[in-house]
Amino acid sequence: MSGARGRGRRPGGPDTRGQILASARRSFADKGFGGTTIRAVAVDAGVDPALVHHYFGAKDDLFLAALEFPADPRVLLPTVFEPGVDGAGERLVRLFLSVWDDPHARLPLVAVVRTGLVQEAEDSLLRQGILRMVQRPLRAALPAPDADRRVQLVVSQMVGLVMTRYLLALEPLASMPAEELVAWVGPTLQRYLDGPLP
């Protein structure tokens, strides 16, 4: 996951944006999510921190850009709940599959998931990068008292799909048409989101 571009400080050349992204990739890979700062990335790229902010915004944005994430969960997930929680289970699976079913789009996601499962660290890019960004908008859409456990039950089924459909590519699940999977898994998520508490 280390950058393809130059490694020296102040490397020169006009591709400042690319230099910043390469530095960010190195930092996220080497130091984790929490260990990465905009300031350190700027120093490594030989630019002013303000320039990093200017190009990429906050650290979350830099993370998504550096790892070439195909989608921004902070933007997409709230749209699932805009029409209400009703039907959100199916919409959530459909959104999830629209990203993950694209082999090119899921490449960086697979890399982060694989690394995150091996590292077991609190600060893995999987936890602090992906999962945090996915869980926050879900949590915000649910009533407070048991939002946390409902969200994690949803996450447990989604993570299970990531493993079985994409990483392990178990058949027939890997080849199941998206809409069939929406019909199977949608009601599961719906019950986790707003079903009666046990």
Place this chain on the structure above:
Amino acid sequence: MSGARGRGRRPGGPDTRGQILASARRSFADKGFGGTTIRAVAVDAGVDPALVHHYFGAKDDLFLAALEFPADPRVLLPTVFEPGVDGAGERLVRLFLSVWDDPHARLPLVAVVRTGLVQEAEDSLLRQGILRMVQRPLRAALPAPDADRRVQLVVSQMVGLVMTRYLLALEPLASMPAEELVAWVGPTLQRYLDGPLP
């Protein structure tokens, strides 16, 4: 995952059983499940293949013994379906948790899952060892036409629980009491097992 015991051929000493297990562990780790044969394990341990069969039975049995699996899915899973498919979802979660919630028991399982997710090989111990042994009794308990996809949907939720509750230990899911999890996830598995097709 390589054995703690001696590495030489025909090492002598009375612990023939231990030598066989050490050879088996090395072979499963180095050559995968399909690449391991009773004969090669016997040669490596300096004993007759008949002795391996005598001590451990078939390759599946040797696998479970070598990796110190806490439970035999071929024996336990059919008991879930003995009273019928009705209620099997809850019984399945309860059985699953009774094994995985024991930190000592899940140790070898976690090792195999972690390795299996990194390797991505068809022949990983995760696929050919655990998943095959889990899926077969489930498949046998369900009507044929769509048993495969029903079983894999079940597996997708179970694998997701393994990841989130044990490998990532996401809170509050990791600390959720077993019976609460049975109540949440049991109906999911039940619908996958015998719910109407979408």
